[in-house]
Amino acid sequence: MASLELKKVEKKFGQSHVVKGVDLVVEPGEFVVILGPSGCGKSTLLRMVAGLEAITAGSILINNRIVNELEPRERGCAMVFQNYALYPHMSVAENIGYALKVAGLSKADRDLKIRKVAQTLGLTEFLERKPSQLSGGQRQRVAMGRAMIREPAVFLYDEPLSNLDAKLRVSMRGEIRRLHQRLGTTSLFVTHDQIEAMTLADRIVVMNEGKIEQIATPHEIYNKPASLFVADFVGSPGFNLIEGVYDSSQHAFVGLGGGVLSLDRAKTPTTLPPRLIIGFRAECAVVTGEGSDPSFRVDYIEDLGATKHVQGFFDDQKIIIAVKGDEALPSGSDFRLKIKADDLHFFDPMSGRRVVQ
Amino acid sequence: MIEKTPYLNFATYLVLAFGAVMVLLPLWMVFVGASLTVREINTPEIHLIPGTHFFENVMAAWQRGHLGGRLFNSLVMSVGVATGKVVMSAITAFGLVYFRFPGRMLIFWLIFITLMLPLEVRIVPTYAVAANAFWPIQTLLDVIGLTDAVDYILGIRIGLEWNLLNSYTGLILPLIATATGTFLYRQFFLTVPDELLEAARMDGAGPFRFLAEFLVPLSRANMAALFTIMFLYAWNQYLWPLLATPDRAHFGTTAVVELKLLAPTVSTNGGGTPDWNVAMAGCLIVMLPPLIVVALMQRHFIRGLIATEK
Numbered sequence A: 001m002a003s004l005e006l007k008k009v010e011k012k013f014g015q016s017h018v019v020k021g022v023d024l025v026v027e028p029g030e031f032v033v034i035l036g037p038s039g040c041g042k043s044t045l046l047r048m049v050a051g052l053e054a055i056t057a058g059s060i061l062i063n064n065r066i067v068n069e070l071e072p073r074e075r076g077c078a079m080v081f082q083n084y085a086l087y088p089h090m091s092v093a094e095n096i097g098y099a100l101k102v103a104g105l106s107k108a109d110r111d112l113k114i115r116k117v118a119q120t121l122g123l124t125e126f127l128e129r130k131p132s133q134l135s136g137g138q139r140q141r142v143a144m145g146r147a148m149i150r151e152p153a154v155f156l157y158d159e160p161l162s163n164l165d166a167k168l169r170v171s172m173r174g175e176i177r178r179l180h181q182r183l184g185t186t187s188l189f190v191t192h193d194q195i196e197a198m199t200l201a202d203r204i205v206v207m208n209e210g211k212i213e214q215i216a217t218p219h220e221i222y223n224k225p226a227s228l229f230v231a232d233f234v235g236s237p238g239f240n241l242i243e244g245v246y247d248s249s250q251h252a253f254v255g256l257g258g259g260v261l262s263l264d265r266a267k268t269p270t271t272l273p274p275r276l277i278i279g280f281r282a283e284c285a286v287v288t289g290e291g292s293d294p295s296f297r298v299d300y301i302e303d304l305g306a307t308k309h310v311q312g313f314f315d316d317q318k319i320i321i322a323v324k325g326d327e328a329l330p331s332g333s334d335f336r337l338k339i340k341a342d343d344l345h346f347f348d349p350m351s352g353r354r355v356v357q
Numbered sequence B: 001m002i003e004k005t006p007y008l009n010f011a012t013y014l015v016l017a018f019g020a021v022m023v024l025l026p027l028w029m030v031f032v033g034a035s036l037t038v039r040e041i042n043t044p045e046i047h048l049i050p051g052t053h054f055f056e057n058v059m060a061a062w063q064r065g066h067l068g069g070r071l072f073n074s075l076v077m078s079v080g081v082a083t084g085k086v087v088m089s090a091i092t093a094f095g096l097v098y099f100r101f102p103g104r105m106l107i108f109w110l111i112f113i114t115l116m117l118p119l120e121v122r123i124v125p126t127y128a129v130a131a132n133a134f135w136p137i138q139t140l141l142d143v144i145g146l147t148d149a150v151d152y153i154l155g156i157r158i159g160l161e162w163n164l165l166n167s168y169t170g171l172i173l174p175l176i177a178t179a180t181g182t183f184l185y186r187q188f189f190l191t192v193p194d195e196l197l198e199a200a201r202m203d204g205a206g207p208f209r210f211l212a213e214f215l216v217p218l219s220r221a222n223m224a225a226l227f228t229i230m231f232l233y234a235w236n237q238y239l240w241p242l243l244a245t246p247d248r249a250h251f252g253t254t255a256v257v258e259l260k261l262l263a264p265t266v267s268t269n270g271g272g273t274p275d276w277n278v279a280m281a282g283c284l285i286v287m288l289p290p291l292i293v294v295a296l297m298q299r300h301f302i303r304g305l306i307a308t309e310k
């Protein structure tokens, strides 16, 4: 098992600054997922680790050895590509065993290892086929086998599941997770799919515009987002974010439309900025009929079966509340919102960061 | 749009049949001509029914045209040109597409310019170079005065000479030096996805392994096509072999050039009855090898196409 470390890694393509100083430490055996919107530089970062893209500044260390100048083959990484990049003119067995052939292993040794890997991945009956004669899921597995057989120090995955249909994606996700539990290889996995990130990761790295927004466990990313970007990006529906100001005399939050939400002194940060954004998850708000809590006007309802997503307005700002499937909330009606103090999050609109306790 | 009506079908077949006749009729007449006697072929009417002297005429053509040796020359030349072309095109295109080096675009354009200089245009300098492959170096030495200087100091006159006339090298090299194949390969290499190269690099393959184990097998269909085209091109060359093989007695020449000598003229025929029947038989013999090459290579185009199909 190998450790992987990125120190102030930068990448520029000519004028465009794609990766802007990324620091990351991946512990041996850890499964880290890089999550971010399209074009944020995830693939570029991964390709720099692989050695397929030169590093503009900073350094990358694998097992505490700087690998900046090393060829891909010398770094001990194996990569699974988004479109698999299988070798079309080689059989499945040749695809899987190619790295060993290059490394100079004898045919007999190769065959033994190929058979073992094929068995793990359920590919035994396809070994003689060409990639063009396989289904998407099988191709995906061949790509995994090709990476596995080298017993690499680090596994790199660049959106390996995005070409599969929804059902297959779920089952392959499970297989990747199981495989990691068995092999325990340090892994870096790039995706823009948050479900994938949440289910696979030991820790998630949320990236935006070439910078890291937050590195944390899936639980923490979901429940304690470090920035407005993370709050908005992770979770479906995302955070409800409401802009307003902090009224220190009443210790209350006053929305832009005048709605007042009094805050629990014990459970809020001691210093809050004058301009403030509060946030809470859709499922953390409770709708009640009366009381002095801020009012919530129902706009329309999306019924998902088990839950209902209630679209509405708080203080003229659009929010979503998730309620149990059997609750009746006629549109146009006014209700009161109750949010537990623990579920309220505070963000500074200037920096976009979370206001810490 | 495909419509299936009896009339349209009939018309389609009619057009096809007409085309086939147009193409095959001359060939048939060559074959018929090759099977007649000298007397029969020199009668004014058009013969459409083969005679009985086909093998006689073929034997006569074979002996008179020394076709055994000539066909061998042609074969060596054509295989040499086709192979050399395939190898050189693949390597130059590989260099141009997969490596970043200073002057890459300059070299690309220099190769491109040679497209505008087919052999016929540069025949005089090419002949001069073939007559003495060291001629450009010698000229350079002469111009910068090194020849005179060495002569003055050492009393030795530098005279570099390497005659390529009447040799396979001389027949083959000038025909290899063209850019078409390089472009064909360049276009093909540009369609090979980057991920394939990257996956191969991750698996540890260096540039030459990538060329040998990926690009070459993937371009099999291209290679077969280029080989066939170049084989036919070299086989059908007339002007260059005519110039490059002045020594008919020892080296001989190529089959196509010999064919011209088989055609009866007053000088070759001594004023007798022109024996076109033998010339026709010679034609048929010389036509055969390219036909075989096309027939054999055609299978490879198709297999190549199926293998790369996704």
Ligand SMILES: Nc1ncnc2c1ncn2[C@@H]1O[C@H](COP(=O)(O)OP(=O)(O)OP(=O)(O)O)[C@@H](O)[C@H]1O
Binding pocket: A013, A016, A018, A036, A037, A038, A039, A040, A041, A042, A043, A044, A045, A192
């Ligand atoms: N070779 C290149 N030359 C110039 N710009 C590039 C190059 N490769 C990537 N970029 C740019 O860098 C940015 C980040 O690209 P990257 O492929 O890393 O995004 P990504 O986060 O992987 O997105 P996606 O989820 O769509 O794959 C993009 O704006 C892209 O246009």
Ligand SMILES: [Mg+2]
Binding pocket: A042, A043, A044, A158, A159
């Ligand atoms: Mg990407």
